[in-house]
Amino acid sequence: MQFTIKGQTISVNVPTWAGLEARVEACLVDRKGFALATINLDHLVKLNTNKNFRDAYLRQDFVVADGNPIVWMSRLAGKPVQLIPGSDAILPLSRIAARHQVPVAFVGSTDESLQAAKAFLETVVPGLNVALCLSPPMGFDPLGAEAEAVLRQVEASGAGLCFVAFGAPKQEILSAFGREIAPSVGFASIGAGLDFFGGSQKRAPEWARSLAMEWLWRMVNNPRRLTVRYLKCFLILPRQVLQALALRVRKEL
Template identity: 80%
Template sequence: MQFTIKSQTISVNVPTWDALEARVQERLLDREGFSLATINLDHLVKLNRYSEFRDAYALQDFVVADGNPIVWMSRLANQPVQLIPGSDAILPLARVAARNQVSVAFVGSTDESLLAAKIFLERRVPGLQVATCLSPPMGFDPLGPAAERMLRQVAASGAGLCFVALGAPKQEILSARGRLIAPSVGFASIGAGLDFFAGSQKRAPEWARRYALEWLWRMLSNPRRMTWRYLKCFLILPGQVVHALSLRSHNER
């Protein structure tokens, strides 16, 4: 599945869970870094607005579908992909790291949340080693000198996989920069996933996720912040549907 933003093509190039785990394991074993992004409608909105975000996406090695609209459009385009939310990817990727004796790092959120997430994951995933937890200060600039120091700390910790929980576009920009500063580390942008494990943020209940209503649950939980975000997503949806149908028509010729 492909999206074109400002003449830049972004492809969901990891279509399934099995493919994601296989590709991450291969990179970890070779000590070859990577950057993983999870695309959704909110990202498409931000990609239209921020050139730094587009630059960061151009450097992502792996892109997965995070959001049911992306999955539905992939089916319309006859290029089906599986739903792989960043928060759901943490446990499978942590298991891949533990199985291959690769330690992990956490970047983002708060010190308290990272410690709680560390305790949770080390209990949940036998053999997992969390090498370092780094929480950036308020106003953190992923392109600034503090970001470079943080990335060098991740590299020095010996971690082979780093979960980045800063939200878009900061996490993708930092991950793309990490490909240059810490080239042996894999960076996975996972949004609020660590906060869910820590209990500092509450995720939508299972029924909302099962029926693709997580967006509605989040909007009702925080209407002031989320209503405008989802409105902007809905506004771009018709154009994306037309694009998906045009891809299907082109592929069927």
């Protein structure tokens, strides 16, 4: 599945859970860095208006589908992909890191949330070693000197996998920068995932997720922040659907 944005193509290049786990495991075993992004409609909105975000996305090694609309459009395009939310990727990737004794770092969110997530994950994932929890201050520039210092700390900690929890576009921009500064580290952008494990945010209940209604549950619980965001997402849907149909037509020719 691919998207054309400002003349540039961004592809979901890891379509399945099995593929993601295999590719991450190979990188961790070889201590080879990577950047992982989880694309959704909100990202597509931001990619249309933020050049730094587009540049960062083009430098991601792995892109997976985070959001049912992306999955549905992939089926429409005849190139089906599985739903792989960043939050759901934390546990399986942590298990891979633990299995190969690769230390992990947490960057973003708040120190309290990161420490709580560390305590939880080290309990439920035997052998997991969270070597660093780092919460930069508000206004943190993911391309500035502070970002470089953070990335150097991640590298110095010995971490081979770093979960980046800022939200888009900051986390993807930092992860792309990390590929330059700490090339042996894998950076996975996971949004609020660590906050869910740390208990500072509550994820939508299972019934809402199973009905593909997590977005509505979130909007009802935080209308001031999310109503406009989701409206923008709905407004780009027609164009994205047409792009998916065009991909299907080209495939069938």
